[in-house]
Amino acid sequence: MRFSAATTAGRFLPQRLALRVGPLLGRIDAVLFTADERGEAGRMSVIAFSIRIVSAVIAFISQVLMARWMGSFEYGIFVLVWVTMVIVGNLACLGFHTSVIRFIPEYRERGLMDELRGIVVASRLFVLIASTIIAGLGALGVWLAAPWIENYYVIPFILGVICLPMIALSDLLQGQARANSWALFALSPTYLIRPVLILLFMALMLFAGYAADARTAIFASIAATYVTTLAQLIGVTHRMERQIPAGPMKVHFAQWFIVSLPIFLVESFFFLLTNADVLMVGAYMDPNDVAVYFATVKTLALVHFVYFAVKAGVAQRYAQFTHGEPAKLAAFARETVSWTFWPSLLMALLVLALGKPMLVLFGPEFTSGYPLLFLLVFGVVARAAVGPCESLLTMSGNQNICAAVYAMTLAFNIGLNVVLIPHFGLWGAAMATAFAMIFEASALSFTVWRKLGIVMAIFVPAKGAA
Numbered sequence: 001m002r003f004s005a006a007t008t009a010g011r012f013l014p015q016r017l018a019l020r021v022g023p024l025l026g027r028i029d030a031v032l033f034t035a036d037e038r039g040e041a042g043r044m045s046v047i048a049f050s051i052r053i054v055s056a057v058i059a060f061i062s063q064v065l066m067a068r069w070m071g072s073f074e075y076g077i078f079v080l081v082w083v084t085m086v087i088v089g090n091l092a093c094l095g096f097h098t099s100v101i102r103f104i105p106e107y108r109e110r111g112l113m114d115e116l117r118g119i120v121v122a123s124r125l126f127v128l129i130a131s132t133i134i135a136g137l138g139a140l141g142v143w144l145a146a147p148w149i150e151n152y153y154v155i156p157f158i159l160g161v162i163c164l165p166m167i168a169l170s171d172l173l174q175g176q177a178r179a180n181s182w183a184l185f186a187l188s189p190t191y192l193i194r195p196v197l198i199l200l201f202m203a204l205m206l207f208a209g210y211a212a213d214a215r216t217a218i219f220a221s222i223a224a225t226y227v228t229t230l231a232q233l234i235g236v237t238h239r240m241e242r243q244i245p246a247g248p249m250k251v252h253f254a255q256w257f258i259v260s261l262p263i264f265l266v267e268s269f270f271f272l273l274t275n276a277d278v279l280m281v282g283a284y285m286d287p288n289d290v291a292v293y294f295a296t297v298k299t300l301a302l303v304h305f306v307y308f309a310v311k312a313g314v315a316q317r318y319a320q321f322t323h324g325e326p327a328k329l330a331a332f333a334r335e336t337v338s339w340t341f342w343p344s345l346l347m348a349l350l351v352l353a354l355g356k357p358m359l360v361l362f363g364p365e366f367t368s369g370y371p372l373l374f375l376l377v378f379g380v381v382a383r384a385a386v387g388p389c390e391s392l393l394t395m396s397g398n399q400n401i402c403a404a405v406y407a408m409t410l411a412f413n414i415g416l417n418v419v420l421i422p423h424f425g426l427w428g429a430a431m432a433t434a435f436a437m438i439f440e441a442s443a444l445s446f447t448v449w450r451k452l453g454i455v456m457a458i459f460v461p462a463k464g465a466a
């Protein structure tokens with residue numbers, strides 16, 4: 001016998017109130033307890049969102065403490081290095097961390113166990129080798145470019161590349177776990193365990209007498225990243241071995257690479273677009289400004305997490321429905337827009353109401369970023385209003401056009417940053433980001449409609465774009 005929110009309300013609430021809330025509670029029951037694909041995707045999205053909420057709290061507390069411990073200048077150096085490593089580590093997967101979400105369910109559905117074993121092992125080896133080579137080239141590049149880089153960035157960036165192989169492998173393992181709808185295995189290591197360990201190792205190093213600077217924070221991040229990723233590797237491997245019988249492997253690397261490459265472009269442009277403002281602020285302004293802007297973006301992260309949670313829960317279902325179920329895909333895709341928009345809007349209002357006291361926790365100088373929230377939130381809500389369009393395009397075989405949209409958006413964003421930051425400082429970065437996100441949402445929604453005939457827009461009826 002299972003719990004039912006609708007049934008419980010009928011028993012304990014007055015009849016009139018129970019009738020009014022019944023339909024809403026029935027939908028909650030459908031998301032949390034239905035055994036079909038919709039229910040599984042909804043549960044994964046709820047789990048993903050819950051993890052990201054807890055992660056937002058952990059990240060916020062850890063970043064506040066980091067800023068307090070190091071001061072805005074050293075904190076700004078650490079932020080720029082760490083954000084760069086996370087971006088490059090993600091890109092070092094070359095799209096395999098997303099393509100496995102498409103191939104693993106397909107091979108399982110078709111009973112292709114040899115191919116399934118092949119892609120699990122081959123993708124890990126490829127990502128580990130590729131990311132190690134990129135890390136070596138990155139360290140060499142920083143060393144050669146040292147005369148043209150501010151000296152306080154050189155050593156932190158060289159140290160930072162040590163994290164790259166483990167960041168990349170962690171992203172791939174996250175993709176393999178998402179392909180199996182293992183939300184906790186997919187998201188907990190990156191969003192819960194790693195930030196807690198970074199904070200713990202940083203505190204231990206400070207207690208041991210190390211300087212409260214960016215280098216110490218990067219050493220703590222290296223240790224936390226390696227511990228987390230190796231534990232994640234053991235956990236995901238053990239669980240997969242219980243589900244995939246031992247046997248021979250078939251490796252279709254050329255096919256996987258051809259599919260992964262445009263996905264790599266989509267993910268690259270998306271990830272760069274998400275973080276371009278921080279990087280551009282770092283290029284034009286000093287570490288103190290980087291720290292203020294990053295703290296502001298972190299405060300807004302709670303709104304972003306709704307979008308990422310839904311994306312994490314529905315990508316594999318988009319891939320499944322694409323094969324011969326267009327009506328089911330359209331209905332499900334439209335529903336995911338509502339899943340994304342309304343919680344995002346609620347979170348946006350909450351962040352605007354609490355933003356200033358949250359920024360004060362970083363330090364008095366960080367409150368200068370509060371007005372930027374009112375501008376940045378427009379872009380975040382615009383993205384939420386069209387749902388996870390890029391996942392729908394990627395999982396339906398339209399990754400090339402999706403990559404083109406993101407390329408245009410990234411170029412638009414960088415161009416605006418180049419023009420606006422020198423004249424308006426942090427306001428210029430915020431304007432560039434907000435305008436670029438609105439452009440991105442509009443272009444992706446239009447592309448989905450033209451390619452798939454599905455209207456991904458919260459306030460546009462399903463027939464409204466015909």
